[in-house]
Amino acid sequence: MSPRKHTQSTKRTGAPATTLRPEREVHRVAASVLRLAKERGVPETEVHIEESIQALTRFANNAIHQHVAEHGLIVSIRTAVDGRTARVTTNRVEEDALRAALEDSLSLASHQPRDSGLLPMPSKQRYRAVHRFHAATAALTADERARAVKKACQLAEREGQVAAGIFSSGQSQSVLVNSRGLSAAYRQTQATFSITMQQGSAASWAKANAGDVRDIDPAELAKTASEKAVRAVNPMELAPGRFSVILESAAVLDLVGFLFYDFAATAVADKRSCLSGRLGKPVFGKNITIADDAYHSEQLGAPFDGEGIPRQRVMLVDRGVVKNLVYSRRSAKQAGTKTTGHGFVLPNEYGEAPLNLVVSGGSTSIEKMIAATDRGLLVTRLWYIREVDPYEKIMTGMTRDGLFLIENGKIAHAVRNFRFNQSVLEMLRNVECLGPACRAAGEEASEMVVPPMKVRDFHFSEVTKF
Amino acid sequence: MWDYCGHSLEVARLRGASYADVRVMHLRQRDLTTKSGRVGTLGQSESIGLGIRVVAHGAWGFASTDKLTREGVAACAAQAVAIAKSSALAKKEDVQMVPEGTYVDSWQGPCLKDPFEIPLETQLDLLLAADAAMRSVRGVTLSETDMQFRKIDTWFASSSGSKIHQRRFISGCGMVATVFKDDAIQKRSYPNSFGGQHVLGGYELIESLDLLQHAPRVGEEAIALHSAPQCPEKAGTLILGGSQLGLQIHESIGHPIELDRVLGQEANFAGTSFLTLDKLHHLRYASPIVNVVADARIAHGPGLGSFAYDDEGVPAQCIDVIKDGEFHGYLSSRETAHLIGLPRSGGTMRTEGWNRLPMIRMTNVSILPGPWTLENLIADTEDGILMDTNRSWSIDDRRYQFQFSTEIAWEIKGGKKTRMLKNPSYSGITTEFWNSCDAICNADHWVLWGTPNCGKGQPMQVMGTGHGAAPARFRNVRFGTAFSKQ
DSSP: OOOOOSOOOOOOOSSOOOOOOOHHHHHHHHHHHHHHHHHHTOSEEEEEEEEEEEEEEEEETTEEEEEEEEEEEEEEEEEEETTEEEEEEESOOSHHHHHHHHHHHHHHHHTSOOOTTOOOOOOOOOOOOOOBOOHHHHTOOHHHHHHHHHHHHHHHHHTTOEEEEEEEEEEEEEEEEETTSOEEEEEEEEEEEEEEEEETTEEEEEEEEESSGGGOOHHHHHHHHHHHHHHTSSOBOOOOEEEEEEEOHHHHHHHHGGGGGGGBHHHHHTTOSTTTTOTTSBOSOTTOOEEEOTTSTTOOSOSBOTTSOBOOOEEEEETTEEOOOBOOHHHHHHHTSOOOSOBOSSSOSSOBOOOSEEEOOOSOOHHHHHHTOSEEEEEEEEEEEEEEETTTTEEEEEEEEEEEEEETTEEEEEBOOEEEEEEHHHHTTSEEEEOOOEEEOOSSSOOEEEOOEEEEEEEEEEEOOO | OHHHHHHHHHHHHHHTOSEEEEEEEEEEEEEEEEETTEEEEEEEEEEEEEEEEEEETTEEEEEEESOOSHHHHHHHHHHHHHHHHHHGGGOSSOOOOOOOOOOEEEEEOOOSSOTTTSOHHHHHHHHHHHHHHHHTSTTOOEEEEEEEEEEEEEEEEETTSOEEEEEEEEEEEEEEEEEEETTEEEEEEESOSSSOEEEESOTHHHHHHOHHHHHHHHHHHHHHHHHSOBOOOEEEEEEEOHHHHHHHHIIIIITTTBHHHHTTTTTTTTOOOSOOGGGTTTOBOSOTTOOEEEEOSGGGOSOTTOOSBOTTSOBOOEEEEEETTEEOOOBOOTTTGGGGTOSSOOSOEEOSSTTSOOEEOOOBEEEOOOSBOHHHHHHTOSEEEEEEEEEEEEEOTTSOEEEEEEEEEEEEETTEEEEEEBSOEEEEEHHHHHHTEEEEBOGGGOEEEEEEEEEETTTTEEEEEEEEEOOEEEEEEEEOGGGOOO
């Protein structure tokens, strides 16, 4: 889906959207925890406050059947005393509750063995500004979501189809401070529209996610899914085997997304990453370049990690060669290098991970990929993907909501869904061409920036009944 | 809490709700993990808040808040009613619910030893000792353990007059040894993979697992898998261990029988179901020896799906799902029951927390035990493969075609368990698979397994479900396709 002009109605009716607390108020709560900790004589204290307002309109059978809203705030306190640390989280902000959480954190921390690798908390950091809070998303009302859903359902009814999906919107803020003077804050909005159009026993699907709801066009997504559902009827059964496939960006996202933790230095040190023993080697094809870039214009997320360290842009794979990993402060120290700002909140056993993958794209549109394919399959999305082999990174899963046979450069017929058992490493060595990278939304991985791909010899092992 | 419940219900009524129910929930959780000799996660959390579900203008609305004041819950109730009125902009027909009784009750699930009262040192000492015992096996490259405890208080009230308090303790524990060698990764877990065993109960679960006795074996098997031959690609006789059969039930029986899936309400995300309404009482789901129930009653056992009342105030029940092989019943709610002619909900509406809407979820979906001992079942098998402990699971969005892989397998030849096999997997079509079941082990082998991580819904909710299972045998099953190169 291409972004559209910001022309959405500003008319506000129905249940009003609520608003986040002012940042200074959240800082006041954090400061009160630091004050209590100081009074208690705690050597090091970290306070992480998350506030979230989310709403979701859910529809099925051409009508809204679930419609929800939530507003919550959590205060997470980590204390560190003599090489021992623990975290306690509460959603109660009155002083007695914060004091009790602080005491619980101290109690948990004190009843464990000393960890000689625990680092002092980081001091004040400088952050690159990101602007990811959009008033239009924050102000979206239940009525506005309901009206957009109604239009999608009306389209389905006109076409003799049945629509199901969601339209969600939300806003959140995060404040992270510690007793060494670190202070970080971040706000964002996010909206998602996802729709499945069912025509008889066939179905197709479209989904978009953005920080600014005006970048999402529910009517266009509904039209795309509706037109594809028409083509998805009467699927033919093909024998499983190896096929050239054109993976739409959602399918690429949900497969490549399973690689993200393999780039963690801790995973490699623990010898559970598929990249163990493969650093500096040409693991992927020369047309594959992957970075982690929290500052990419189509990414969302805070510019700091779980300890408040600024996220850095990291080149992970350069023209097929694994170049770098990401590091937390602890894993960086163990490896004799510098943190890249990718650590999880402490304490944890996983270390870090890149959460803003950007896979470089190419210039071949999906239409051109189809036109250049003598025989292959177009894959709309994948489903229920799980890891079969962690070192060869063999993943299994199903195609879903639109699998089409391509013959002589054209979509020839709908095809019954396949199960695949495919090494992602092998897949990324077999990429023949790439489309433009975009912010993709799937169901297995978080939204990231990936291109559609044409891949040869993709392995389908079995066929299902529809 | 009852004051907040009552006040929010009254505000909802005054704002125009024709029905409302409210849940105040207080959730407490402790998470402990170790990795290769040091503490990993060490954390505790609590969350308390209120969620109210209403019908207004014939449509649903739900809102939740952590502001537990009279003003806070009143605003939340008003928001829920306003949302319901927005929902009515795109409704087809008014919400209908089957009738249900009014209950005033208080119930607490089983818990002999409150896990939050057990000293943290005791818990960590056990985990670190098990962690060390796995690493005492030379070649183990990663050892991990975990414990998780939850205490959940729910105050439910409805505009029909019900007022129900329930308290549930949940405990879980597990360990895993991983071995990286010769460009391959193998792992073994105990008592189950992906977090171990989880039950409705207290620290007595942890004490019953005897982690230290099993830890060296877990490490040794992870080592041995590297030199074991590959599971062959062929069709043959399969014996599944109890925990794997529990997950097989979860994916290929538990999810297909959820009536919201059947009715298309999950079509966009979790999927639908091959069990269309015409199949009720007309489908031979399984062979005649297979009997499956969805039993939320505590009499079934301390499962993650055990409770006294579901989250719309319906008492726990036992539903026949498969009776002598025939498909017999769905999981239903007050809103969906009438669509299949039921006079009453099956009592399966459950919510993850105060900020989530109750939805149809599995309770304890269990296969009833048969007459076999495992020893006799192996002795009765001329040529087969015994697979145990899940490694991966996947099934299509209508729940026909599945593929599972397990951590370990053993070949059975001439009625004896022989050599170990690595990378085992099997696949099939749900009804074909269940109709091939020809033996189920007896009650001595039957364990009520906990699946703590079942995801469903938008926004996503993670729910614990129970699955009683004993080892069972299946004929003519396809093996090895997960690693097929064809």
